Amino acid sequence: MMKHSLAALLAATALSGCAVGPDHIAPTPPPSAEAPFVGLQGAEVTSASPEGSWWRLYDDTMLDGLVADALTANTDLRVALARIERARASLRGSRSQALPQTNINASATYGQVSEAQTLPGFDREGRRVDGELAVGYELDLFGRVRRGVEASRADLDAARQDADAVRVTIVADTVRAYVDAISAGEQIDVAERTLDLLSRSERIITARFERGLNQRLDVIRVAQLREAQAATIPTLAARRDAALFRLAVLTGRTPRDIPDGVIARTSTPTVLRPIPVGDGRTLLARRPDVKAAERRLAADTARIGVATADLYPRITLGGSIGTTAVGATEVFGGGPLRWLLGPMISWAFPNQEAIRARIGGARADAKADLATFDGTVLRALAETETALSAYRNALLRRERLAASRDAAQRAERVSVARQSRGEIDSLDVLDAQRTLAQAEAYAAAATREVAFAQVDLFRALGGTWQEAPSGAS
Numbered sequence: 001m002m003k004h005s006l007a008a009l010l011a012a013t014a015l016s017g018c019a020v021g022p023d024h025i026a027p028t029p030p031p032s033a034e035a036p037f038v039g040l041q042g043a044e045v046t047s048a049s050p051e052g053s054w055w056r057l058y059d060d061t062m063l064d065g066l067v068a069d070a071l072t073a074n075t076d077l078r079v080a081l082a083r084i085e086r087a088r089a090s091l092r093g094s095r096s097q098a099l100p101q102t103n104i105n106a107s108a109t110y111g112q113v114s115e116a117q118t119l120p121g122f123d124r125e126g127r128r129v130d131g132e133l134a135v136g137y138e139l140d141l142f143g144r145v146r147r148g149v150e151a152s153r154a155d156l157d158a159a160r161q162d163a164d165a166v167r168v169t170i171v172a173d174t175v176r177a178y179v180d181a182i183s184a185g186e187q188i189d190v191a192e193r194t195l196d197l198l199s200r201s202e203r204i205i206t207a208r209f210e211r212g213l214n215q216r217l218d219v220i221r222v223a224q225l226r227e228a229q230a231a232t233i234p235t236l237a238a239r240r241d242a243a244l245f246r247l248a249v250l251t252g253r254t255p256r257d258i259p260d261g262v263i264a265r266t267s268t269p270t271v272l273r274p275i276p277v278g279d280g281r282t283l284l285a286r287r288p289d290v291k292a293a294e295r296r297l298a299a300d301t302a303r304i305g306v307a308t309a310d311l312y313p314r315i316t317l318g319g320s321i322g323t324t325a326v327g328a329t330e331v332f333g334g335g336p337l338r339w340l341l342g343p344m345i346s347w348a349f350p351n352q353e354a355i356r357a358r359i360g361g362a363r364a365d366a367k368a369d370l371a372t373f374d375g376t377v378l379r380a381l382a383e384t385e386t387a388l389s390a391y392r393n394a395l396l397r398r399e400r401l402a403a404s405r406d407a408a409q410r411a412e413r414v415s416v417a418r419q420s421r422g423e424i425d426s427l428d429v430l431d432a433q434r435t436l437a438q439a440e441a442y443a444a445a446a447t448r449e450v451a452f453a454q455v456d457l458f459r460a461l462g463g464t465w466q467e468a469p470s471g472a473s
Contacts, residue, residue, distance in 0.1 A: 019143020020312070021305020024154075024298040027370060029377050034281035039388030044395060045457075048276035050286070054458045055175055057271045062261050063178055066251055070174045073252025077170055080163040087152070087159040094152040097145045100137040105322075106130065132322030136344075139317065144309030147302045154299035161292035168288060170250060172459035176452065177247040178262065178269070183448035184240035185266040190444045191233050194437040198226040201433060205426050218426040225434055232441070268447050271454055275391075277461060283384055284377060287462040293376040297369035304362040310355045313347040380460075387457040394453040398446040401439070408432070408439035 036047060051057065055067050071077065112125040140146055202222045208214040244262065248255045284290050319341040348355060415432035418424045 018141075019146050019305055020308040021143070021147055022301055024150075024301040026294055027297065027373055029280075029284055032280075033284065033377060033381055034279065036279045037277060037385060037388055039385050039392060040277070044274045045277045045388065045391070046274045047279060049278045049282055050276045050458075050461050054461070055171060057273070057275070058175075058269045060269050062259065062265075063175065063269065066178060066247065066259075066262075067171055067174055069251040069253075070170050071167060074170050074250055075252065077163070077166050080159075080166040084156070084159045084163055087156040091149070091152040091156050094145075094149045097138070097148065098140065100135050103134045103136075105132045105134070126326060129325040130322070131324075132320055134318065134320040136316050136318040139315045141315060142309040142312045144306055144314070147305035147309065151299045151302035151306065154295045154302060158292045158295035158299065161288040161295060164288035165292065168459060168462055172455055174247065174250045175458075176455045177243045177250060179448070179451040179455065181240050181243035181247060181262060182265045183268045183444070183451060184236050184243060185263070186268050186447070187441065187444045188233055188236045188240065189266045190440045191229060191236065194440055195226060195229045195233075198222065198229055198433060198437070201429065202226055208426070214426050218430070221427070222430055222433075225430065225437070229437055268451050270447070270451050275454065275457065277384070277388070277457070280381060283380060283461065287376075287380045289462075290373070290376050290380055293369070293373040297366060297373055300362065300365040300369050304359060304366060307355065307358040307362045310348065310358070311352055313345050313349075316344045316346070318342065318344055380462075383460040384457075387453070387460040391450075391453040391457050394446070394450045398443070398450050401443045401446045405436075405439040405443040408436040412436045 040047060055063060107128075107130045109128045110126070111128070115124060118124045138145065202219070205214050205218050205222050209216060209219050244258050245255050247253075247262070248258050278286075319339070321337070321339040323337050412429075412432045412435075415424065415429045419426065419429045
């Protein structure tokens with residue numbers, strides 16, 4: 001009899017190798033998605049694979065330190081890492097279901113039973129001690145437990161990719177805030193130089209007016225231009241302060257703890273060599289949002305199997321051993337031993353409509369995940385192409401505005417020289433200086449736009465994060 005029982009147990013265990021429900025197959029993007037980027041031509045980029053620590057392309061030690069601080073102390077990243085811990089705990093819980101489940105029950109009571117329930121010669125009042133150890137092991141015949149573990153593992157992978165996506169955003173926002181603060185300082189420096197130029201011009205025109213060589217209107221016009229230029233500085237200062245405060249939050253600092261070196265800098269950082277961007281294939285393999293979408297599809301595909309397994313019987317091998325002691329003597333001497341061994345079958349049959357409804361819901365979730373994955377792929381490609389186009393055109397705009405600024409500087413010098421020789425009046429000089437002030441401002445703003453376009457391109461390209469801090473995943 002024991003041999004037959006053992007054979008039946010081994011046969012049931014062998015059957016547990018199958019798992020109902022569909023197996024996850026990673027979706028394949030369309031072939032054109034893996035081709036070289038459309039915007040690869042014309043911009044200062046190369047088809048080489050991007051670097052994980054892309055911010056090092058700026059060759060700025062202060063920026064490197066700020067990014068390291070952000071990847072350590074940023075509060076959004078701490079939230080993402082806590083979600084990884086939660087997903088890891090959920091995976092441990094799913095795995096535990098594949099192990100024997102144990103339960104210990106014990107009780108001790110003192111009481112009195114009715115006279116009708118007591119045999120002659122026995123005490124109606126006394127102590128009662130109960131103790132039992134129960135063990136149960138589910139034969140995972142249809143893969144309910146394994147599919148649950150599969151789903152939890154995919155959830156953990158998705159949480160890790162979500163954390164990487166947070167890192168991409170944090171680094172990009174940190175670099176952008178750093179660039180914005182320094183760019184605002186550079187524009188303030190340009191505005192102050194232009195203001196100094198206009199102040200000198202005002203003094204010259206005022207002196208010429210006092211000698212009768214200029215009209216009062218000339219003095220008023222140059223004063224108006226100087227005040228208009230001075231009015232741009234508070235706006236730029238407010239923008240710089242806002243960028244510094246954003247940088248403080250991103251790096252886990254209070255506004256008072258921003259390094260002085262950031263405030264003192266007035267040269268906008270930029271990448272001076274071609275940026276490696278790779279192609280569509282490497283982009284999709286690198287973007288954490290694409291990988292997270294695929295992992296969520298895997299998790300919900302596994303949950304179809306979890307729901308489907310409930311259509312079939314659930315068999316649990318169980319046993320228990322215990323004792324019940326009545327009276328003071330048996331409490332210390334041990335009561336009669338009892339034990340129990342056998343299988344338990346649980347099956348929701350024939351009414352399975354609720355289970356089939358859960359299966360339908362799980363399949364709908366998987367369909368939604370597939371659509372989300374496809375949309376994420378398309379958005380990743382579109383964002384990268386858009387960033388490439390913006391970068392290319394920002395470079396062209398900066399080049400044109402730099403040429404315009406150089407021409408305006410030459411025109412201003414010629415105007416001042418001609419005025420000193422009496423060939424033109426102060427109105428022409430004033431017009432040349434107004435043009436120079438605008439050209440200087442436009443050129444500085446174009447440098448900022450190029451830096452922003454670079455950051456947006458790096459953000460779109462994602463990151464490989466080989467150097468992510470320990471404990472990040």
